[in-house]
Amino acid sequence: MATATVTAVATDDGDPDFYLGLASARIVATEALLEAGENIADTIDARAMSCIYGDAGLGKTFSVRAALKEVAPDLVLLxxxxxRPTPRDIRMELFDALHLEGKPPARPSEFDQLLKRSLARRPYVLVCDEAQQFSRECFEFIRHLWDSGKGRNRPAVLFVGGEECYKTLYNEPALASRIYIWQEFTPMEPDEVAKNIPLFHPVWANASPELINFIDLEAGGGTFRMWSKITHHVLEGLKRRGLTEVDETLARWALRRARPPRSVRRDDDR
Known part of the structure; x- marks a missing residue:
């Protein structure tokens, strides 16, 4: 079970991007990021289907995008x-992603045959992000496309999503039996936070372990997305106050802005 890495959203060129476009943030080579890279490389090499899942904000998309930078961008179909999409929505997206000419076939059977032939032409990597939105019918449709391939002409498939994605795949034997690798993302443990946050952004490089632990306990929750938000507020606070280092007063101000009206995680939840 892997822990979280940096969170990201998609950019137009396919590169991973930090939440809120956080300036000076750095990629942290956490265990989860390295594991995801290995799992994705192995999935592509085996032309298999794998599932990367976990709660929102834990860095699933970032890790996938970072790993896929090693793959030719024209082979990645996102x-x-x-x-919630329908199989027809998926057909239309693939039609566009594959840059197919003419009009999409009106009949599903003809459309599927076109997609199967097109997917077999090159070693494509099909990335289904936000896959918790997929219905069982959509998962079955992707499985059907994958099953139709042979050997190196079969597309590699990555399902990336929340708990609902995992549950749907796991509870369907025909789907679960075809998942080559399962990787779960979970929040960082306190020792990982203490190690990784000073590397994540220069503003935390000289912060005391006690302050970092306090922030994580109050709002950080072991997730880089929340830490990105807090860091963004801290940088704004430093600029407004003419400060150069974070102290507890500034941290509390940033937390009031960044967190819900109650704590994200209590000490006994850790």
Whole structure:
């Protein structure tokens, strides 16, 4: 079970990007990031289907994007839906991603045959991000496309999503049996926070372990997305106050802005 790494959103060129475009943030080579890189490379090499899952803000998308930078960008087919898609939505997205000419076939069977032929032409990597939005029917459709491939002409498939993605795949034997690698992302433990946050951004390089632990306990929650938000507020506070280092007063101000009205995680939850 892997722990979290830096969070990201997609950019137009496919590069990973820090949450809120946080200036001077650095990629931290956490265990999860390294493990994801190995898992994705192995999935591509085996032309298999794998699943990377976990709660929001734990760095799943960032890790996938970072690993895929080693793959030719024209081989990566990204499917990402913010609401629940249908198989036809997936067909249309693949039609566009593959740069197919003409009009999409009207009949599903003809459309599927076109996609199968097109996917077999090159060693594509099909990335299904936000896969918690996928219904069982959508997962089955991706499986159908994958099953139709042979050997090196079969697309590698990465499902990246939340707990619902994992549950749907795991509870369907025909799907679960085809998942080559499962990787779960979880929040960082306190010792990982103490090690990684000073490396994440220069503003934390000289912060005391006690201050970092206090911030994580109050709001950070072991997730880089939340730490990115807190860091953004801290940088604004330093600029407004003419300060050069973070102290507890500034940290508390940033936490009031960044967190919900209650603590994200209590000490006994850790």
């Amino acid at each position: 499917l990402q839906f913010r609401s």
